[in-house]
Amino acid sequence: MNKNRMIVLENVTKSYGEKAALQGISFDVENGELCVLIGPSGCGKSTTLKLINRMLEPDGGEILIEGRSVRDFKPELLRRKIGYVIQSIGLFPHMKVSQNIAVVPSLLKWERKRIGERVDYLLELVGLDPAIYRDKYPNELSGGEAQRIGVARALASDPPLLLMDEPFGAVDPLNREILQVEFLKIQRKLKKTVILVTHDLDEAIKLADKIVIMDMGRIVQIGQPENILSKPANSFVRNFVGTDRAIKRLSRFQVADYMNRASSTTIRRLKESNYKEAASRRESRFLWITDEMGILTGWIDFKNFKESDRLEEGITHVDPSNFAVRAEFTLKESLSRMLSQGVRSLPVTDEKNRLIGEINLSTIEKLTELEE
Ligand SMILES: Nc1ncnc2c1ncn2[C@@H]1O[C@H](COP(=O)(O)OP(=O)(O)OP(=O)(O)O)[C@@H](O)[C@H]1O
Ligand SMILES: [Mg+2]
Known part of the structure; x- marks a missing residue:
C-alpha cells in the first residue's frame, strides 16, 4: 500500500434503482493532491463525492481512506476527516455566518472560545473581515461571499480531506477567477487532499494537479492537465477539451x-x-x-x-x-x-x-x- 495514497476508489459501482450512475470507477488521490472531477451533467461526479463521505453507500467496489475502508470509519470520524462543500453552497438560512461555519466544530463539541477563534481565523483566511461578516445571515451575502463561507465551513474542523462540489459554480466569471486564485493560495498553504468537481475546463486546468474526466458513469481519462490537453485519450476527450486545447494548455505555464x-x-x-x-x-x-x-x-x-x-x-x-x-x-x-x-x-x-x-x-x- 502506497502511503501517499489518501483516497482510493476501486471499481466502484452505484445505481439509483434502474439507473446506473457509476459503472465501475477507479482512481486514487495522493496526500496533498488537488484532483478535479470533470464531465458532462449527470456523468456521476456528485455521486462519487457522496460515496466517499458516505452520504451514499456503493453497490460494489471499495473506497479506502488512508488505506482503510470508509465503512470502517464511524460517521463522526469521517465528518471530522472530510470537509464537504456542497453543490449550490447550502448555507443554513436561519443561522448566522459564524454558526454556519461552526456546524462541525459544534457537533464535535469544541469549547465556545475555540470555535469563536476558529471562525474568525477562517473568515480571514477566505478574505472576509470577521467583524463585518460573522453576524450576517446568508441572505445578506453576495454569491461570491456565500461561496467563501461555504469553503470556510468545509475547513472548519481542519480536515485533511476536502470534497468540493462545484464550489465556485454560482458566481459570475470575474469573481470566480478571484475565488480560484484565492483558493489556490489557501491550498498552497494548507495542502489539503482535495477532490473538486467542476463543469468548467478552464477552472480544472488552473487548479488541478490531476484531472479525472468522466462520461456516463465511467472514467475516460486520468492525467495531469498538460497531458490531457496534449494527448486526449479519445474523441470524447478531444471534443470535450475543444479545438483551443493548445491555447488552454498555456495557462499551465508561468512566464x-x-x-x-x-x-x-x-x-x-x-x-x-x-x-x-x-x-x-x-x-x-x-x-x-x-x-x-x-x-x-x-x-x-x-x-x-x-x-x-x-x-x-x-x-x-x-x-x-x-x-x-x-x-x-x-x-x-x-x-x-x-x-x-x-x-x-x-x-x-x-x-x-x-x-x-x-x-x-x-x-x-x-x-x-x-x-x-
Ligand atoms: N437520488 C437520485 N435518484 C435517481 N437518480 C439519481 C439520483 N441522484 C442522481 N441520479 C442520477 O445519477 C446520475 C449521476 O448523477 P450525479 O448527480 O452524480 O451527476 P453529476 O455528474 O454530479 O451531474 P451535475 O454536473 O449535473 O451535477 C444522473 O443521471 C442522475 O440523474
Ligand atoms: Mg453534481
Whole structure:
C-alpha cells in the first residue's frame, strides 16, 4: 500500500434503482493532491463525492481512506476527516455566518472560545473581515461571499480531506477567477487532499494537479492537465477539451519559467554611444529602453530611423503597467497580450515596473506544438 495514497476508489459501482450512475470507477488521490472531477451533467461526479463521505453507500467496489475502508470509519470520524462543500453552497438560512461555519466544530463539541477563534481565523483566511461578516445571515451575502463561507465551513474542523462540489459554480466569471486564485493560495498553504468537481475546463486546468474526466458513469481519462490537453485519450476527450486545447494548455505555464534575458539601454546611453553602429552589430533590431532606475519606458526599433539626430523616430513609449507582463502571469495571458498589442515579444517587469526579462512568441509557439 502506497502511503501517499489518501483516497482510493476501486471499481466502484452505484445505481439509483434502474439507473446506473457509476459503472465501475477507479482512481486514487495522493496526500496533498488537488484532483478535479470533470464531465458532462449527470456523468456521476456528485455521486462519487457522496460515496466517499458516505452520504451514499456503493453497490460494489471499495473506497479506502488512508488505506482503510470508509465503512470502517464511524460517521463522526469521517465528518471530522472530510470537509464537504456542497453543490449550490447550502448555507443554513436561519443561522448566522459564524454558526454556519461552526456546524462541525459544534457537533464535535469544541469549547465556545475555540470555535469563536476558529471562525474568525477562517473568515480571514477566505478574505472576509470577521467583524463585518460573522453576524450576517446568508441572505445578506453576495454569491461570491456565500461561496467563501461555504469553503470556510468545509475547513472548519481542519480536515485533511476536502470534497468540493462545484464550489465556485454560482458566481459570475470575474469573481470566480478571484475565488480560484484565492483558493489556490489557501491550498498552497494548507495542502489539503482535495477532490473538486467542476463543469468548467478552464477552472480544472488552473487548479488541478490531476484531472479525472468522466462520461456516463465511467472514467475516460486520468492525467495531469498538460497531458490531457496534449494527448486526449479519445474523441470524447478531444471534443470535450475543444479545438483551443493548445491555447488552454498555456495557462499551465508561468512566464517566470520561460522568460529570456532582455537587452536594454537608456536614452542617455543611446545618445552617448554611436547607436547606429551599435545597432548594426546587434542581432536584434530592438532594444528595450529603461530609465536610470531600470523602469521600463519603451523600446527602440533601429530600422525606423535613418538620421542619427532623429533618435526619437525609432522609439516607442509605453506604459509599463499596461504593456509588460509579470513573472507570475501565465503564458496564455502573455499570448493574448501579444496578440492584442501586435508584438512578438513582451517585456517582463517586477512590481516596481523594472525590466527583468522578456517573453517571446517563438517560445510560446514551441509549447503549443502538440502531438496529434
Ligand atoms: N437520488 C437520485 N435518484 C435517481 N437518480 C439519481 C439520483 N441522484 C442522481 N441520479 C442520477 O445519477 C446520475 C449521476 O448523477 P450525479 O448527480 O452524480 O451527476 P453529476 O455528474 O454530479 O451531474 P451535475 O454536473 O449535473 O451535477 C444522473 O443521471 C442522475 O440523474
Ligand atoms: Mg453534481
